[in-house]
Amino acid sequence: MKVAIDGRAVDVRTGTLVAAAIELAAPGVGARLSPSGSRRQPLCGMGVCGECRVTVDGRAHTLGCQTLCTEGMEIRTDA
């Protein structure tokens, strides 16, 4: 299926987490910017730490590690 990450189309398998799709599209780029501006990647992988937060289809603060990609999903790491 296809999702868009920061406007760029990416092909992912069924069952791919939003957090994983971001890493597949651009390794090491990560998800969230911390208050002092450092780039973060998911830490806990199970919905606790919130480091994977991105905007999904306009919904801010969506947990990338708890959300599966769906066809046509729009993911933003720069919102």
Place this chain on the structure above:
Amino acid sequence: MHELLASLVVVGAGPAGLAAAAKASAAGVDVVLLDAAPAPGGQIWRARHAVAAAPVARALARLAGAGVQVLTGTRVVMALPERTLLIDGPDGAFRLHWDRLILATGARERLLPFPGWTLPGVFGAGGLQALVKGGWPIRGRRVLVAGTGPLLLAVASALRREGAQLVGIAEEAGSAALARFAAALLRQPGKGWQALQLGASLRGVPLLHGHRIVAADGDGRVQRVVLEEGGSTRTVACDALAAGWGLVPRTELGQSLGCALAPRFGADALVVDGAQRTSVPGVFAVGECAGIAGAQAAQLQGEIAGQVVANELTGAAAPPARLARRLAREHAFAAAVAATFPAPAHWADRLRDDTLVCRCEDVPWSALRDHADLRSAKLATRCGMGHCQGRLCHDTLAAVMHWPRLPVRPPLTPAPLAALLAIQDPRFSIEETST
């Protein structure tokens, strides 16, 4: 805003919650089963590339046959008065009324701060395994697994199967403690065999016992990790660090309902009796939230609680004594695990002034250590006021500073304002309880 009513609500669809829902529904109890994840299974039975683990597929087939409603992507926002939960799910918020409530909320990893732990490429050990099952690319990447506990070996084995290049497993426990544990393991019929298989799957991977993480380092992402053993250090080059120091019961929902808490198997857990009843009438706790004891104990506890609830509501048979006997063996093993792999002491020695203790709000150790208690630290620095609500940093500070934990406050999970407005209960004032 709609409402839902069930004789039994089970929160958490891991091994414990699935077993509880299956037992109760088989006896004719109407059950709603919730889980925050996109699919049932919990952590240990998490779906891999959207394919359910075999035990989950079997359990779900049984639940479907018994008419159980399984709601995924669904979180408990808070407990409301009169046996009601405020729930937020994919279709919005609703109130869920229960007559019996079984908490199967599981555990989270104990994730402790160290220099460099905010670098991309540093993960919780179980966290990385969970991400890989959801498609996180790991093939060909050099991974160091470090911390303490049997989970490290399971994670290492799983990552290797997915094509990761394991550069080492650094276990803080020393060789003498590990030898005692191995001997205890081999005396357990099923577990000895599992351990041998695990050992075979990790053949050739350097096992560094008595080693602990000093720091992770790299340019924009982790590239190397410094380990220490008995005063000497070594540097390991890697692309990813999977670090964890055991598990911590997720007790917040139970605490907010008023359930008593006490230390069990090395961490605070919901107190239960032999029927898995908590201190609050009608509320049961099963699995890791009642003490870290593994998936087999979780299933047995789930079966017991499910059968006790069915007995109370429908007069079905009480749980047979053999379940309690099997559970006692699992608990003895859990006690051995807790003794062999304790949470590390003197963690403050591992922090530098600029080590971020609170990742949500970027609060360094130097800004926290001179406070008198958690409340003072939180009000002055915002530590614990970010997304994780102190799940990580307050765990650390409670352990390092011996500060008492702050009471659990709703909402239990960040929720849209629309969900909170949906409470619609005049007895419940948002002003009184929100932080």
